[in-house]
Amino acid sequence: MSKETVVARHPLDELFRADRFPHILCPGCGIGAAMHCLAQAMTESGIPLDRHVCVSGIGCSSRVPGYLNVDSYHTTHGRSIPFATGLALVRPDLEVTVFAGDGDLFAIGGNHFIHAARRNVDLNVICINNFNYGMTGGQAGPTTPFGAKATTAPFGNWERPFNLPYLASAVGAVFVARWTTLHVRQLKEAVRSVMKKKGFAFIEVLSPCPTGFGRPNGIGDGLEEMELYRERCVVDHKASLPDMDIDLRDKKRPIVLGNFLNLDRPHYQPGKIPQETSHG
Amino acid sequence: MSGDHACAEGSLAAGLGFFAGYPITPSTEIAEHLAIRLSQVGGTFAQMEDELGSMAAIVGASVAGARSMTATSGPGFSLMMENVGLAVMMEVPCVVVNVQRGSPSTGLPTAVGQADVMQARWGSHGDYAIVAYSPASPQEFFDLTLRAFDTADTYRVPVFLMADEVVGHMTERVVIPPASRITRVQRKRLPRLKGNGRFLSFHTNGKDLVPALAHAGEGYRAHFTSLTHDERGYPTNSPDVHDRLVRRLVNKIKLNAGRIVEAEEYRLKDAEVVVVAYGCMSRSARRAVDMAREKGIRAGLLRPVTLWPFPESRLRELDKGKKKKAFVVAELNLGQMAREVERCIGRPPATLTHAGGKVLEPEAVLEVLAEAGR
Numbered sequence: 210m211s212k213e214t215v216v217a218r219h220p221l222d223e224l225f226r227a228d229r230f231p232h233i234l235c236p237g238c239g240i241g242a243a244m245h246c247l248a249q250a251m252t253e254s255g256i257p258l259d260r261h262v263c264v265s266g267i268g269c270s271s272r273v274p275g276y277l278n279v280d281s282y283h284t285t286h287g288r289s290i291p292f293a294t295g296l297a298l299v300r301p302d303l304e305v306t307v308f309a310g311d312g313d314l315f316a317i318g319g320n321h322f323i324h325a326a327r328r329n330v331d332l333n334v335i336c337i338n339n340f341n342y343g344m345t346g347g348q349a350g351p352t353t354p355f356g357a358k359a360t361t362a363p364f365g366n367w368e369r370p371f372n373l374p375y376l377a378s379a380v381g382a383v384f385v386a387r388w389t390t391l392h393v394r395q396l397k398e399a400v401r402s403v404m405k406k407k408g409f410a411f412i413e414v415l416s417p418c419p420t421g422f423g424r425p426n427g428i429g430d431g432l433e434e435m436e437l438y439r440e441r442c443v444v445d446h447k448a449s450l451p452d453m454d455i456d457l458r459d460k461k462r463p464i465v466l467g468n469f470l471n472l473d474r475p476h477y478q479p480g481k482i483p484q485e486t487s488h489g
Numbered sequence: 490m491s492g493d494h495a496c497a498e499g500s501l502a503a504g505l506g507f508f509a510g511y512p513i514t515p516s517t518e519i520a521e522h523l524a525i526r527l528s529q530v531g532g533t534f535a536q537m538e539d540e541l542g543s544m545a546a547i548v549g550a551s552v553a554g555a556r557s558m559t560a561t562s563g564p565g566f567s568l569m570m571e572n573v574g575l576a577v578m579m580e581v582p583c584v585v586v587n588v589q590r591g592s593p594s595t596g597l598p599t600a601v602g603q604a605d606v607m608q609a610r611w612g613s614h615g616d617y618a619i620v621a622y623s624p625a626s627p628q629e630f631f632d633l634t635l636r637a638f639d640t641a642d643t644y645r646v647p648v649f650l651m652a653d654e655v656v657g658h659m660t661e662r663v664v665i666p667p668a669s670r671i672t673r674v675q676r677k678r679l680p681r682l683k684g685n686g687r688f689l690s691f692h693t694n695g696k697d698l699v700p701a702l703a704h705a706g707e708g709y710r711a712h713f714t715s716l717t718h719d720e721r722g723y724p725t726n727s728p729d730v731h732d733r734l735v736r737r738l739v740n741k742i743k744l745n746a747g748r749i750v751e752a753e754e755y756r757l758k759d760a761e762v763v764v765v766a767y768g769c770m771s772r773s774a775r776r777a778v779d780m781a782r783e784k785g786i787r788a789g790l791l792r793p794v795t796l797w798p799f800p801e802s803r804l805r806e807l808d809k810g811k812k813k814k815a816f817v818v819a820e821l822n823l824g825q826m827a828r829e830v831e832r833c834i835g836r837p838p839a840t841l842t843h844a845g846g847k848v849l850e851p852e853a854v855l856e857v858l859a860e861a862g863r
């Protein structure tokens with residue numbers, strides 16, 4: 210029998226607001242793992258915690274900044290990016306990370322996403338893609354795969370979902386990655402690397418939502434969705450972005466992960482016209 | 490100088506650090522002027538993808554420490570309402586200019602209107618209070634823009650400049666005081682943190698009801714949320730905390746109304762007919778008052794400079810006395826402020842209304858005024 214030990218301190222204590230726990234996330238939810246990666250990346254970034262800022266919109270994923278012991282802003286649904294843009298432009302010395310859900314960033318906030326990427330605003334954008342609107346109870350959203358069931362797609366989703374890495378790269382992101390909450394080391398590394406990078410960096414994180422997505426789709430719990438990732442995911446940093454659609458019906462179709470894009474392009478500084486016209 | 494340019498210059502005089510906007514007539518000249526001028530003074534000008542983004546961006550810029558502003562007209566003002574609510578809830582000072590045009594919807598893009606008066610007060614969901622100024626000339630547009638930033642910083646609240654197309658586009662002499670004569674209110678700031686000390690970022694002393702502001706990147710590690718929150722800034726579902734918070738958000742303006750409210754009074758001392766008008770319509774109304782006086786009618790003008798809070802105690806005072814006065818409201822909407830006046834004096838005032846597109850002539854005001862005074 211193992212003995213329970215309560216440790217007085219944890220290496221990430223400084224990173225979390227102890228007085229905010231327990232958190233609201235469901236058992237088996239992937240958001241906690243992604244938050245942990247973000248916290249680790251912040252600690253290892255070499256940037257003092259007082260200079261980190263975390264901004265979110267509304268949703269389960271967007272609750273994360275509230276648990277992080279940094280300057281944090283839990284804004285309105287879909288508006289994390291423009292809010293963060295104003296903040297980052299006034300304080301370019303701060304390291305601003307946006308952490309929000311797929312619905313927040315790509316449905317209601319989609320317009321802000323594409324324009325901030327086009328401008329190459331110096332932001333790290335981490336998107337929890339749990340294939341649905343978790344917080345409001347499992348409705349279909351812009352990343353719900355074809356055929357997947359949701360409370361507003363009771364017979365299966367017939368809308369084509371976004372291929373987020375392809376979208377992000379097409380609209381101008383200078384760093385594009387996709388990982389899952391199973392791939393914590395790679396995810397943490399990706400987050401850490403974009404903290405050193407100027408410009409609009411995008412990281413998609415596939416994340417189990419047993420409550421909203423797993424249940425109606427026959428995925429028993431968070432662990433089972435992680436198992437699905439383990440079976441289906443392949444890492445291919447050089448994969449072709451247009452072919453990265455996720456379709457869970459086809460069991461042979463891999464889910465492609467990796468750090469797909471890492472470019473240097475002048476980031477957005479109002480008033481400063483970049484000299485080069487390079488697109489690469 | 491045009492009213493719109495005067496507004497832009499007023500914001501610069503106030504130390505504007507960040508402007509975000511989306512083009513819309515008749516406010517665009519403010520953005521265009523600031524696109525040139527802000528870079529000259531080391532500020533940041535950003536054109537956003539829409540007004541949802543513009544409003545969100547100025548709130549983000551303000552928590553980062555900059556005085557921030559956006560400018561728009563009715564259609565954009567509607568989109569901004571979402572994050573006006575955010576600024577109210579997070580108590581982030583900012584200034585929003587609405588150069589009103591004919592509405593609803595796209596309405597009359599190039600012509601005057603005053604029909605966003607009630608939207609300024611109630612446009613975002615929930616109970617809250619804001620401050621809204623109404624300039625009647627380019628000079629006043631300059632002066633009130635300058636003041637709007639101080640008011641926003643003092644009460645940690647979004648402040649609206651409810652101009653109209655006529656005031657925005659008219660050209661008049663504007664005197665800009667030398668920088669040395671301009672004083673600015675400083676935001677109430679949290680004391681520097683000692684060690685790893687915690688602090689209550691939404692704590693107020695109960696007197697002025699305005700908490701001190703923690704800017705980003707200063708080590709406070711503050712949390713701001715659009716959710717109902719306690720004094721630590723942490724979300725809560727407690728109905729009691731919610732009621733306390735919302736009441737404070739309303740009361741910090743309501744209980745300070747005496748300090749905030751401004752109204753201009755013209756020939757009111759012995760007036761038997763009180764015309765209430767604001768913005769461009771107050772210019773016609775002033776002329777109408779003079780014309781009435783020439784005819785021996787004792788008329789005067791009450792011009793609300795703050796539309797919100799509304800100068801209601803002054804109106805009630807004016808209505809005291811033995812002989813009941815006549816009240817006339819002249820405005821370019823179908824009676825939005827008339828309803829407010831009725832609320833104050835307890836009976837409907839005479840009205841001169843029009844849905845907008847033109848300023849009503851002094852003669853038209855005179856006619857209603859003379860009739861009301863009979």
Ligand SMILES: Cc1ncc(C[n+]2csc(CCOP(=O)(O)OP(=O)(O)O)c2C)c(N)n1
Binds near residue numbers: 271310339342
């Ligand atoms: C303007 C607005 N519309 C709708 C909502 C309700 N709402 C809250 S969270 C949410 C969806 C969240 O989905 P996502 O961003 O994917 O986050 P998740 O909960 O899945 O992490 C919605 C629709 C809202 N808060 N504001």
Ligand code: SF4
Binds near residue numbers: 237239418420
């Ligand atoms: S609803 Fe889904 S995303 Fe939200 S906390 Fe529960 S499992 Fe996580």
Ligand SMILES: [Mg+2]
Binds near residue numbers: 268310311312339340
């Ligand atoms: Mg989601």
